[in-house]
Amino acid sequence: MDASQLYRMLVFATVVEQGSFTRAADKLGVSRSMVSQHLKKLETRLDNRLLERTTRKVCLTEAGRRFYQYCAELLQLAEQAQQAGLPASADLQGSLKICVPNALGQSHILPRLGEFCRQYPKLRINLQLEDMRLNLEEHHIDLAVYTGQARGANSAQTDAQWQHLKLVDYQEILVASPEYIAGHGRPVHPDNLEQHSWICAGHHLMPRPLVLSNSDNQEFRIRVTPHQVCNQTVGMLQMVMQGLGIAPIAESLVRGELAAGRLERLLPDYHLQAGGIFLTHRFEEGMPPKVRAFAEFLSQKVYS
Known part of the structure; x- marks a missing residue:
């Protein structure tokens, strides 16, 4: 050739x-x-x-x-x-396409992004705030952050370490506004939850399963039918704040509202399935330096 x-x-x-x-x-x-x-x-x-x-x-x-x-x-x-062939990491250049869930992008990454951009001024950042898990190859995404369970996590000390690296624990909790609780009552057991108005993530109003467990490792499986759905966590949170129902939302996103009394945690002795915040990239071999730089930034600065 x-x-x-x-x-x-x-x-x-x-x-x-x-x-x-x-x-x-x-x-x-x-x-x-x-x-x-x-x-x-x-x-x-x-x-x-x-x-x-x-x-x-x-x-x-x-x-x-x-x-x-x-x-x-x-x-x-x-x-x-x-x-x-570049002389130093500060000279990294080109474009870097990153996909991050909307709420995480606004609460965790955007407030620190300026620090990364000043460190690598020649890199052009394409940040996509998107709650759907996109195909990285199809959408030409270099690195993505997602919540949930690991997909093929690897702990080897190589580039594969970054393929599905857990950045931090992610725990959803059930929350509602004081106004909603005053009008609909406070559930005291998982069996009470099916009677309440639910705000769920997604695009459809079909029933969905919910699994809770207590400190005795007892599991309670119920099905809830949402009264409202939203494809972004930020929108769900706004609905909850307006007293429209109960929603499972990441604890890290509602700490301020809980501390200020604008939201209340429901059933604190019961826990939803724990997960994590993970990063992943589309390079099976030879992780590009610009992608590694942002992965290290997330791991060492944003979620340290």
């Missing part, structure tokens, strides 16, 4: 990463017509169509989707080689 073919593969991967010929041209520092020529030559060489072009976007064909998997690895290696 000659060098020109390798370059065309990099051009193709950049078009997919950037989502358009124009942005890819800007990224590569060449003209849009040059990008188009390289793609045409690549498709001719492969005797296969890789992209479907419209006036608004480019889409991968089935053959293009298979071919992109290998080209993306090539692009990743090229970027890692470039980063490895």
